[in-house]
Amino acid sequence: MEMQNVKVPHSWRVWMGCACALALGLWFDVPVASAASAFTMPTSAVDAQTVPDCSGVTAVPQAECNGLLRLYADTKGGQWDNNANWGDMSAADAPCPWFGVTCQDGHVTQINLASNHLRGQLPNAIGDFHFLTHLLLQDNQLRDPIPRAICDLTDTLVQADFSYNQLYSNNSKTRQCMQQLAADTLATQTVKPTNLRVEAITDSSIQLGWTPIAYTADGGFYEISYSPNITGPFTMHGVTADKLATTYLLDNLAPGQSYFIRVRTHTPAHAQQENDQWSPNAIISAVTGSPQKVLLIVYFPGDNDLSPYMNGVMQLLRLGTVYNPTLQVLFLGDKVGDHNTRLFTVANGVITPTDVVETVWGKDELDTTDPAVLSWFLRYARSHYPATRTLVSLMGHGVGMTPEFSWLVSDAPGEPPHPQPGIPALPQNIPNTPGDVTNQGGFLSPLDYGRALREATNNGADPFDLLFFDQCFMGNLDALYEVRNAANVFVASPNYAWLLAAYRAYATQFAPSASAERMAAGIINFYQAGLNDRHPNSIFWITSQEIADVAGAVNNLGDALTDALPAGADAQILNATL
Template identity: 50%
Template sequence: MRHIFLKLWGGGLLLLCLMTWVPSPVLAQSDDLPAVCADATAVTPEECGALVALYNATDGVQWANNENWLNFADGVTPCQWYGVQCADNHVAGLALAQNGLSGRLPRALGRLDFLTRLDLSGNRLGPGIASGACLLGDTLIQADFGYNRLEPGSAGLRNCLTSMDPDWRATQTIAPRGLTLDNFAANAVSLSWTPIPYVGDGGVYQVSYSTSFNGDYIVHGTTADRSVAGYLLDDLEPGMSYFIRVRSVTPGHAEHSETLMSDPAWTIGVTRGTERILLAAVISADNNLSAYAPAILRRMRTGTALNPNVTVVVLADQRGQGDTRLLRMEGGQVTELDALAQVWGSDELDMADPDVLAWFLRYAREIVPAERTMVSLIGHGVGPTPDLAWLPPAPPDEPLPPPVDGIPPLPRGLEATPADVTDGSYLSTLDLAAALRAATDDGAAPFDILFFDQCFQGNLDVLYEVREAATLFIASPNYAWLVAPYAQYISQLAPAAENETIAATIINRYEANLNDSHPNAIFWARSQDIEQVAAAAGALGDALRAALGDGQAELVTRAVQNGRFVDTTQCGRGEFVLGPPDELIGAGSLAANLRQAFGEGDAYGVSAAAAQLLAGLSNLDSESRSGSPYLAPEQTWSYNDRITILAPLGRNLPGSVVWRASLYRDAAEQPAVWSPDPGQNVLVQGSFAFVQDYGWDEFINAWYGELEPTVGNWCHYTPPSIVLEAEGELMAFSGEVTPERDILLTWDAPEEVDPAAYYLYGRVPLGVDLELLATLPATAADTLLADPFPGQYDLHIVAVDENGNPLAQSGDIGIAVEWVMDLHLPLIAR
């Protein structure tokens, strides 16, 4: 292990990558009135707009009676629309009972300032309503919301409905609350819940299940009535994962002629199997990921409550001293283990030390005998990175190198290392492989699944280096958004499922938690698949070297220009561009383009070798998503390839640009230049196994010729990810710099939901883009960022539920903290 000791340096940044799941911008509802209401008669334009909004929000086209609605022909006014009652040129009543209204009551309903009577009973409204509906309470004399599906998300909204219609809750067909799994058997799981208030009119709970989230759900049965608080879901298969839904169902009756069904309450459960599965997880968050660690641990604990077959052992470290934790989780219970003090004599371990990683993985296996083991490495990923040592080693008082333009790599002055800031440590690809070899007895006892929950590790050099550590690998070749839905992941670790099935479900759950503002790619590959791809890539390198020797460089250049690149180097400049000068290209797109460029049966064997590479890649199962990332909406990311490989870029580029290529050779040691400070040398130690075993490096070296060995910059960035519905509530949020130069932030709690916590996100000085700054309790309405670093802060706050899912968020606010110079006047003695 090599240590990079860091000091504060205002000009440089080593960017940390593992994208955490970031908010799509909330679409605030517009207050603009429909154009058709500008010249409305008999009512005000605002009231006309409220009626139009009600019609659109509740699927007015499907109403039982929508006579005259949205009809603005000569002589027709909103007062002539079915159910609208007017008085004194205002809307005074709405009588739309049993008329087929469905969906969410809109905010604009609050514009009906003179409404005194409102009857919306016997419809399919709900479960949510907008806070604007509560504005009606000032004028309403009579209201009826009975026999719907209403279940407002906040106590404030529920109270306001009660003030308008005191018994509304007694007749709502809603999902049961608190759905949990009580007992697990080999062929059954026991469910329990809190019954809903509405128990009459023949209502029941319907229980259904599926073996996949989006699959066909089978109705298992119904309860006798709605006073029942549980159900035995039996006739299941042992050791299988099941997605379970419970709905409330009310058959047609006098107050509501049609059968009414609630949205489902759902959970995941796993029947008992004959195998024990160990999840050994490493959370390397002694860096700018620190704020995410508690939420990830909570999700892991929740996952063990859903799966009786899994034990989780986790080593987690956060920012600061004395916070390394070793935990065991089973059945939703957490036990703090004392092995850190016994073995290491410390509660602050260096998460970049390969000895620590190897010890933890061996220890987890020792204390949890299991038939199968999955390892999850959560933290910053960097792709293929060299093992480095400074020449000579830097003493603690070494002066900082002079600032340079651009973003330097490995800056000693910024807390942005791949693993551990407190210890100032860096974990190279070779160190990672050494740790995994030690943990698996040199591959003799491989793990079943190794999940790189990190960016950029879906690279051929990385995966070939660790290929013997597991039988199956999950990795992302590009940015990996830190979704971390570990409750969902753990619920899929089913004893009856093959490793391939588990891996496919994990990448499916990962994708399902994102949207198109979080474009990405993720795949799984078996160890033998990686070896096949490596052999094919090596053969392709040999064929390309032969073609290059015969003057065919232009065909190679054309294939590269049309390839799919990732972004491992450019995010430091705020340029989230998938393309050169990044050096990692999708192996599949490169191979396909080379086949097209050289043609079938070329004299060098390029097309044939490329076909073999494509055949090997076809064994890798993947999912991808294209779109415009929220952090660079002007860009379109369409990387749909799988594994990456080092690309041949412009042949005249210097080593400072194609620095990975400048080091890409089979050498035990090679001195290299540190690009921000050419006077500072480093020693690159060792070479990648793929370089040693195959000839892709020989093609790359022949392509560029002599390059000065250089260590350049790389990206590890983690933007947070939050996917909000377009109707998400917009929270009031403000901030100011106090006289003490702290940042004071205040916000109003959302009106439509009751959050379990708040996440504070921000773009901060010397940062790259959005990151999670703090998790705040639900009772908080303000927070203080003490002693902030001078510069520009762009901040916003998100309300989340108990699982970290976003409920509402604010817009961005910008706050500038100015530099203040301390003046020291001389003391003059008289």
């Protein structure tokens, strides 16, 4: 498991540093396509099949020309009210004749596209106009986020206007730059409300609260819609009386159901803005109450370098139970050192430490790599907290299919096997490779997991609804086959995984009415949404029957290949693997 510094943010994303491959932080980065690939040509300028090319431009620097094309592409220039000459490179002084563009002394000095039906986001290339003195973009439908590159214009701009758009930034420095460029601009933006939260939940309703936007003039309201699916369709539930509203009751809901809830701001057209304005959506999810319960059993054998993250994971679980009153969590955690193995209960936003370990075992330090400890914990949780759905999360670094025999390969006759007496759980002292080994020297192998889970499920006769291997390497066939009868559905990663620990978000998918497959998909959706391209990952869910089917197919393939070798197909088989 890749480690990350767990904090408790207002959002579902978690900041982390990792043991395997350093992850300094998680946020969403959307790669920007090249100007040529994203550009839609205005048919009024040149042939629609021609892609604008700034390589021959001499009137202004090529970077400024490309910046204009980027602005056109990102704000749907083909739909502007006036896009005269945009993209036309035939003039010797292009791009200076383009509508709204003014050049002086070999540079773009003014961009005036006010009230011109610009839609979309300002590009980072807006910071490439180092001699720009006027930037007038008011009365459009430009959306957040404001690029940080806007700060590159603070030394040259003498007049800027961004009013009556949908611009916002979470970055305080960017907001300061906007305030410096055009005072009170952010007070005229139709943006989504902030700090969207759940204030109360019943079996049939969810009470919402939020911080209203600064722009409360010119009429408008907040629209609330909901759906049981993150992809929709969303049903409009209602609107508030105005933009001063701070709460809303979402009622007439089904009990024990996960809901995705969207809130967006509307400002109608008015004297300074000719178009209706709709902000992006603020989104939250929650589960309505129900007499039926969901039990989540979390096993955290952190008697290793995962130890510092245990409390953070519990805090995220605590927040998750605030948004899901049907969820009961049992958490068995162990830290580095002695006298710190403890069982906690988490429900309704409260973490409660217990003395169950001391009462049952007569001591306060257990070897959490012992399959007997895991088996006991799973059986204890199930017997003391019966539920409609029972889920298990097994956290750790992960060891994959660890050989539990001596390494018998020798390089030369008479040479002793190496290493001796066997090989470690994972290669040790190799950068970016974790070792799921406790301070007592043990680890839980797939065979250990298999033993513990067989004992906890009566040899598979009483499987859990869902088993989540929140760790590396356990998504390979050999590992899953050992535990195939322990649950109906499994979630696992075949290679490296990341300690995203998005349990605040996962919790809102653990509803009594949800199938195991739906809950598994919810884990995967939030897990991958919290990672960017710097955190490559593979994660999947699979049913118990599918594991058996895949194993059978692999066996058949192995038999077929074995039979083919004596027939002289070894070269073909080798080539097929390359």
